Structures are given as structure tokens and as C-alpha cells.
Amino acid sequence: MIRAVYILVSGGVCVFSRSYDPELADPYLLSSFVSAMASFSKEAMGDDLRGIESDGKFIFIADHKQVTTVVIADGPDEVTSTLIDYIGLNFISRFGKDIQQGRQNLPIFDKFTEVLDKLIPEHLKFTDSVKPREPLDSLAIVELPKELKDIAMLLVRERSITEKKAALELGISLKKSTRLLEKLVNLGRAGRKLEGRNVIYFV
């Protein structure tokens, strides 16, 4: 789950932030920590993207020359370099000129929120706990799309499950299990909550 995205310019100034997690510390407070990390990791990390653990979360940092893109997520391999590059380069393509001219707090940067929300796949976005709107009983299972039936039954049996356990039980990839569970959440048939670092899906 992605908790937040920050775009920093040289000098570690945060020009854009988007938090998906209301409980996350004030993004600007955090950004000073992140910018320290960013300048440190520029030298340390080289080309490959890797989450740095901090405070139970993972910080992904990518150097996109004009900007540094930072993504905070729950797992060590939740953020691919494709995704983080996509975010950074997209920002540059929109606001590169402004950045070059040294502008650091333009209201138009906020427009990137909308873009970003579309860039990040729905199932990766952290959202607060969601309660199921309707019970997942057998009549509801009849109406579900075919691909969701097995996972729905597993969820009904276990009553609460992590995406990892679901993937293991059904012999599917973690990605697929998360996608299917998120679909159930979107349909209002399952809930999602956070317990420690684990995302728990429940009925």
C-alpha cells in the first residue's frame, strides 16, 4: 500500500506532497526527514530502487535529476522503478520549466494530485479502514463476477485474511490476490483494515 508521495527539488525542498494516509505525520515534517534520506541515498543507492525501512514503513527514492521522487509504502517491494519513474517524469513533463526557473510553491503543483491519483493503481493506494457495505453471504456470492468467487469463499471461511495468505491458499500471485481482494472491497462486500503492518481484509 502506498501511503504518500513527495516530490523534492534541489536543496531538499518539497514542492509537492500527497498523503493517502490521514494518520501519517504531517507531510512537511516528514519531508525534512525524507529529504535528508534522499540526499544521503543519492550517493548510496545507485541505480536500483529499493525500499529503505524506517519506522515500519518503506521509503523509495528515485533521482530524476530535476526532482527527487519519494514514495512511502508498507512493503519492501511494493513500488516498482517503473511506477516511481513514471511519477517523477510525469511531474517534470508538466512542471519542469517552473522548476528550472526556481519556482517552489506554485498552486498549480497541486494539480498533480489528480494526475497522481490516476497514475497509482487503485489497489496500491492506502486508504483508511473500509467497512463492508453488504454481507458476503451465499446469495451475494452467486452474483459476484466469476473471478471473485474463489477468493470470496476463502474470505467467508477465514472471515479475515491478508493478501499474502489468500495468495498462498489459492495458489495465485500476490498481485492477483490483492487485486481481487480490492475488487471485493470496491464492491462493498469486504472490508479492509490495518493491523500493525498488515492489511487485513474481512467480512
Added chain:
Amino acid sequence: MRTFAIHSYKGGTGKTTLAANLAAIMAKKGHDVAILDTDFQAPSLHTLFGIATRSCYVNDFLSEKVKHTEVLTDIGSTFDLSGKLFVGFSDPNVEAIREQLAKDRKWHMQAISQLLVLKQKLEKEGFDYFILDSAPGVHYSSVNTIVVSDFTIIVAKIDNFDFDGTAHLLDELYGPLNKDTMLLFNKVVPNLLEGKSSAGLIEMVKEMFEGKTQLLGFLPCYCNVPLGMGSEVLALTQPDLPFIAKLIEIEQKIEAAEFPGD
């Protein structure tokens, strides 16, 4: 382990009789079998197996009041069967039936969860078959059993109500659930199974159901089946009856059945 429900569109097609006898035939052959009465509106397995009142029922297990080990009674040893025959009875007291009618969606959700847990436990304990004797028609308790099962045996009689109803079930219930089915015609008038009429019957059934389900067979109506007054499992008490001979053939077909999804 294979789990199957025995279900029908209309009531009285012979589900309970077939479920109990199939379970007995399987256990006689050495399979470990568990069978559950999930017809809470009209419990009947207790009568069929001639079991006096009990202290805990399937209802209690589904309500999470008792453990799965408490709800299943082993009757295999009573009848000297080579396999296990564990039976779960549904509560026949009128008060319990009334209570059952008032259960809401939430309860039925818990019920299906419990059934899935039971299935998992039985599988772990090495059972070969888990049979669910279902209530007829479409409502929570019957749909629960179908959802839990790997496949469903639909029992129908040769009449237009059952033909249409079964076709509906296939299109609107088993189909969307992606559940495999086998269709068994019971209480067939013996004349229909002879000579020319038999060919015509098969033709008609094919036309209506081909591609939607597997035809399991036709069981004639035997006048001596109801003679036990519904309180004996003939496969255990009178195994030489032609009815049982026919059912043994059916059982072999079930054992051999293969489904595309397996």
C-alpha cells in the same frame, strides 16, 4: 475429498433417500464419508437413520455453539461398515425450526463460513466424501450448500415443473457459481425406461440439458422403497433390493465422474 450437495428444484424428489443410501454405499465400500442434514425446515436424516433425539445438531454448529467433532455422530461401527459414516443431524424440534426461519443474512453468512470450515477439517481428517443433503428450491440454506460443494447432484422427476425449474437452476444458480452438476432423474415411471419410450426420453433430456450438465442416470420408481416408511436406509438394511443395485451403479458413476474444473 469430494464434496457434493444433493439438491432439487422441487421438494420430494428423493434427495434425502438418495443422499443417505449413497453415503451408506460409499462407506460400505470402505470410503470415509460424512453426511450432513442441511434441510432445517424439514429435518429428516435422523428419522432415516433411526436415531433418537440428540443433544447437538448441525444448527448448533452453524451457530458456533458446538465444535465440529460434537455435531457428527459415527454410525459406521453400528452397521459394521468398512469406512467411516459420520452423520450430522438437523434439529427436528418445532421450536428450532421456527427459530431457523427467523435467521437473517448475517446468520447465514456465519453458517456458510462454518460449513467451509467443516469441509476443511474433514478434508484434513482424511474423509473421502462430504455429502450435503439440501433443502429444495432456492434460499439461503440450499444456496449455502451449493456454494460449499465441489459439485451438485440435481435430483429431478420426469415432469414439466421439474424440467423447467431445473433448467432455471442451471442457468441462474449453478452456472453463475461455476459449479459442476450431475442430473439424476428419480421415480421414473418404469414404462418410460423400456424400449422405444426410453430412446424418446433420452432424446428429450439431451435436447434440454446437453452441454449444461452431466446426465447421471434414471432411477425407476420402486413401490417397495417407501415401505420402510422412511425410517431405514435400505442400503444398510436390505442391500439386495433392485433399487440399491441401481444406486450402486449410480455411485460408481459419481466416483468416476470427472469435471472440467478438477
